[in-house]
Amino acid sequence: MPIAKPLAVGARRFGMAMTQSAPRPVPPPASIDETLALLSGASYIAERALATVVFLSLRLGRPLFLEGEAGVGKTEVAKVLASALGRRLIRLQCYEGLDVATAVYEWNYPAQMMAIRLAEAAGEHDKDRIEHDIFSSRYLIKRPLLQALEPTTNGAPVLLIDEIDRADEAFEAYLLEVLSDFQVTIPEIGVVKAQSAPIVVITSNRTREIHDALKRRCLYHWVDYPDAAREIAILRAKAPRAPERLTAELVAFVQKLRKQDLFKSPGVAETLDWARALTELDAVALDPAQVSDTLGVLLKYQDDIVKIHGAKAHELIEEARAELRLAEPR
Numbered sequence: 001m002p003i004a005k006p007l008a009v010g011a012r013r014f015g016m017a018m019t020q021s022a023p024r025p026v027p028p029p030a031s032i033d034e035t036l037a038l039l040s041g042a043s044y045i046a047e048r049a050l051a052t053v054v055f056l057s058l059r060l061g062r063p064l065f066l067e068g069e070a071g072v073g074k075t076e077v078a079k080v081l082a083s084a085l086g087r088r089l090i091r092l093q094c095y096e097g098l099d100v101a102t103a104v105y106e107w108n109y110p111a112q113m114m115a116i117r118l119a120e121a122a123g124e125h126d127k128d129r130i131e132h133d134i135f136s137s138r139y140l141i142k143r144p145l146l147q148a149l150e151p152t153t154n155g156a157p158v159l160l161i162d163e164i165d166r167a168d169e170a171f172e173a174y175l176l177e178v179l180s181d182f183q184v185t186i187p188e189i190g191v192v193k194a195q196s197a198p199i200v201v202i203t204s205n206r207t208r209e210i211h212d213a214l215k216r217r218c219l220y221h222w223v224d225y226p227d228a229a230r231e232i233a234i235l236r237a238k239a240p241r242a243p244e245r246l247t248a249e250l251v252a253f254v255q256k257l258r259k260q261d262l263f264k265s266p267g268v269a270e271t272l273d274w275a276r277a278l279t280e281l282d283a284v285a286l287d288p289a290q291v292s293d294t295l296g297v298l299l300k301y302q303d304d305i306v307k308i309h310g311a312k313a314h315e316l317i318e319e320a321r322a323e324l325r326l327a328e329p330r
């Protein structure tokens with residue numbers, strides 16, 4: 001069996017040669033406004049600065065590096081881009097000890113052993129030939145980074161490298177080769193290079209700093225907590241069953257909560273969970289006792305819950321309501 005050649009050496013552009021039957025990928029947005037519309041069409045309510053960096057990343061073919069607190073919508077950007085652009089989402093979840101065998105490729109040793117036995121049983125004794133055969137792409141197990149470089153018929157995939165700060169620095173260094181040239185080297189096969197660069201989204205929760213060398217290859221954006229107007233828009237899109245007054249009050253409350261001295265402030269994910277939980281409990285507005293009883297949906301540390309429970313929750317509700325009254329048109 002012949003050794004596989006490098007997949008392709010191609011222009012780093014999005015969109016590929018299509019087969020007749022393949023569904024057409026959605027063309028990348030042509031402006032920042034189109035990017036905002038594309039994201040909101042998939043229920044992602046982005047601030048303009050994020051839409052700008054997403055637009056540029058698609059346009060320039062540069063990886064997007066999103067950093068921010070937990071639950072602010074970093075991972076969702078990759079998911080939404082894949083679904084809105086009609087691309088395959090390939091996800092690499094990082095963790096300590098992540099290695100090339102899990103992230104890029106590994107050889108299928110049991111299948112190789114079997115092939116050697118079968119070849120020998122069939123009277124094949126040419127060691128070079130056997131070696132040549134078993135180190136071919138047939139015995140290669142492709143992991144996410146290699147999958148993302150493969151030719152596709154439906155536009156380059158979205159490659160999500162999630163929570164890079166959890167991986168070791170050695171792995172981060174390995175990513176440099178992949179992200180600069182969109183290629184990986186497999187000693188037994190050669191260089192595998194993408195025909196079309198994948199759309200790369202890297203996220204980090206900033207549990208440690210990521211090397212400048214990696215960041216330099218990317219467009220960087222800090223994903224912040226949304227302001228009240230955007231958080232209300234997110235709730236309308238993602239928790240539409242929540243009554244209007246409840247939505248306004250709980251967003252004002254959460255915004256105030258984020259200004260408190262807490263070990264872990266609630267992210268958008270927690271606001272959404274809380275809105276859904278209170279809706280399930282038939283709430284139409286915030287009630288101090290109910291807020292205290294459901295704080296565990298918003299806050300995940302007992303010290304934080306103790307701090308807010310009871311009088312403080314009551315005080316924050318009153319402040320939130322006063323603020324909303326002031327904002328009402330006269």
Ligand SMILES: Nc1ncnc2c1ncn2[C@@H]1O[C@H](COP(=O)(O)OP(=O)(O)OP(=O)(O)O)[C@@H](O)[C@H]1O
Pocket residue numbers: 043044045046068069070071072073074075076077203205234237238268269272
């Ligand atoms: N701007 C937004 N528009 C719509 N939904 C959002 C937005 N931001 C966050 N969400 C929602 O909040 C939830 C959490 O988002 P996501 O998982 O992307 O957060 P994250 O920043 O990756 O968090 P973590 O660091 O914990 O992984 C998801 O359900 C997502 O849909």
Ligand SMILES: [Mg+2]
Pocket residue numbers: 074075076162203
């Ligand atoms: Mg995430």
